[in-house]
Amino acid sequence: MEINKHYFDTVIIGSGLAGLRASIECVKHGTVAVLSKLYPTRSHSTAAQGGIGAALGNEEPDNPEWHTYDTVKGSDFLGDQDAIEIMCYDAIPTIIELEHMGVPFSRTPEGKIAQRRFGGHTRDFGAAPVRRACYSADRTGHAVLFALYEQGQLNGVRFFQEFQVLDIVIENNAVQGIITMNIKNGSIHVFESKALIIASGGFGKIFKVTSNAYASTGECLSMLFKQGYPLEDMEFFQFHPTGLYGLGILITEGARGEGGILINGNGERFMERYAPTIKDLAPRDMVSRAILTEIRDGRGIDGKDYVYLDLRHIDKKILEERLPEITTFCKIYLGIDPSKAPIPVVPTAHYAMGGIPTDVDGRVLKDVDGSVIEGLYAAGECACVSVHGANRLGCNSLLDTVVFGRRAGKSAISIIKSAKKNRVKKERIQNIIDCISMIKNSNGRENVASIKQDLQKNMMDKCSVFRKEEDLKELLDEINDIKERYKEISITDRSNTFNTELLDAVELGHMITLSEVIVSCALQRTESRGAHCREDYPKRDDENWLKHTFVFQTEKGILFKYKPVNITRFQPQERKY
């Protein structure tokens, strides 16, 4: 098998917003390679619709202090407040810098960046919704992604598209490099670098109904976990309340920001009961639980398992101007016009609050004491700083990716300038080649697709919005079963050229690992907080559980350690809206 070696000062896995922003930051100080398993503009960041939050105050008075409070409260007080403060105060110069880079934001009549309301964002510490999300129609992610990609090209970043990462090599507590495969011809490419920034995104594809792309499978997290490094807060997975019924396609929170409301089978605006002050703009975990409770109590539309998102009362011009993409989705996939008919929606797996633990400068932590792995950084959805705690507010993810992508890039500069030497050992490379050969040439009787479908269905049924102990224990058994079945998979495509079946098999192995991690973490956290809702422990338990979960893989099995939450500004209170 052909083995190619490359050296770059910094290698970045993932070409979404976080990866691209990091690349722009460190390319001024050394060579940068950005790897993606897709073409860069196809990254899932492009699907983000609603907006990127910053207290610019262009449409109404706003304050980064309120933004910090909203994010802390939205995270159900599990977010690290020093990191949140940094993010919310950094937000203003970040957005302005994005605009200078050329992002085509929608504008106010005075020509400033336009802002819209979003779930959980308020003024005066919770008094009323505030316009904080800067947007570009409902294609904000696309607009920012293209601008960052263009700047990356302008600044000389080297892109390696359609390369699949197979292994992350860390030895002597320092990054040595990564082993990848060029998808187009199956050749192995080894990248040695001083700094490695992981920006590989989320893993929504482990659930059956998700807004995420097929590429969102979380291999990099699994690779680190299998080597004994921790993952943080994995039990917290956000289910976005408004996904198209039957498809999971995202309908942005911005639709509710522009005035859309949720109604149940009785025609009632049910969010008034769950969040009397801000109603439909309550944080996403609360809205998802509200929708599923209504459905469970028989108040779905015609008793069925969905509710309606009603946009009929919104000015047609606003729908055209600010929500054109979701209008198109409804027309194409459901054959309905949102200005004339309500949209059937149901919660969909959307965002991973947990991930690779990092500090506020993107350095990956290897334990709860704050010790780091030399040369390893992470940013974006795959990382957990933690700014989102137990639940993420809308429009904070785009902000998180750009702010911490930049910070990770910046902190990588010190390593780039050092004289660190690194090598990926031949044995490691041979190991990977052998694994790949094994999958390709195996003659088992299991099929990748059927195992994946079973995994996704079970995760959706037993570990989504509402969780309980019996279900989670049963799910662990089912995952063990699936692990055994995975050992027997075989694929039909034996070629080296663009072998997507092989990649599906590789991804599935990692998805199974992550599922086991998530379910184990969900099982051990005996409280309900943010997006993690245990029906058998329905209350939030600050006395015992105001801490982050760190999960490790050891020879004796899965080990949990805890890291205290950094509380600097706001003491935890009851989360009411």
Added chain:
Amino acid sequence: MEKYYTFKIKRFLPDETPSVRWDEFRIRLNRMERIIDGLIKIKETRDGTLTFRKSCAHGVCGSCAMKINGKNRLACQTLVKDMPEVIEIEPLPALPVIKDLAVDMTLFFEKNDRVLPYLVNDEPPPERERLQSPDDQHKILESITCIMCGSCTTSCPVFWADKEYLGPSALLKAYRFTFDTRDRATQQRLEKITGEHGVWRCHSIFNCVDVCPKEIDITKHILKLKRLAVKKGFTGDSQ
């Protein structure tokens, strides 16, 4: 609601002989399902070697552009209810095929690099955002929607005949920056697009407009670029 559909797919498997063949698969699909759902079903249950690109599956990433019943479309945006019972699927035309429905998009992407595809403004930026009126932003509204799926350029007969032609996508990208009121590189960009394989090779065939999944009127933008070039005195003598 469920019907049988016959998918006739043009295969290209470089490791086999013959490497080119047509395969037929008869599968059951709900009428509201997409072509991409059909392809995934075939890959999962009939032939694991079937290769195609996919990511978002709802028309925003542009990975799954292919020729369906003779016309370029996104497989994830085409519902089987709008198709006849026999559906012919081929890769995008005029680009080298890597395998089955995945083509080598390098030629397509490098055209973008030729039009200075980034905002150029060397004036010191203001403390806050540069101001831009809503009307000015609307000028580029359609052109920022492009997802670079490749459907337009590969459907253009001029591109079929002349692979060096910039094509609708790159010209749209040139428009996006030239008409962005914050950009200052109009002169350089016009020089790049008024050469031998540039904007003058567009003959208003409109194939691109017919296939754009974002419904962008690309030819309208190219015509605006032509008028701007004429106004500024470019006649094709440069680059």
Added chain:
Amino acid sequence: MRYKWSINSLAWLFHRITGIVLSFYIIAHIYVLSHLKDPESYNRLMGMMKNPIVKIGELGLFAVVLIHVFAGLRVTFLEAGISTKYQKHMAYTGAVFIALVWFIGAVYFLKEVF
């Protein structure tokens, strides 16, 4: 290259083909006109032109000219600033006009000739 045709790509195709045909025709036409120098060769050539095949050819030429003119006008209008929203309308309308005008012209022409 198997690709679906539409009214707009057909309009371009016919514009191109008629353009090439007309270029060859111009050469033939100049050849004919060059015989206007003396009455003998003029009469001989005019005699040849009375051949029915030539007359059918002239009908064809009429169609070719109409197609090229209308397709060309359509492109000119679009480039001059008429909204591209109307490009298909112009193509269909043009096609109808060409058919009508050619048919009426053909009727009169054939009446004269036969």
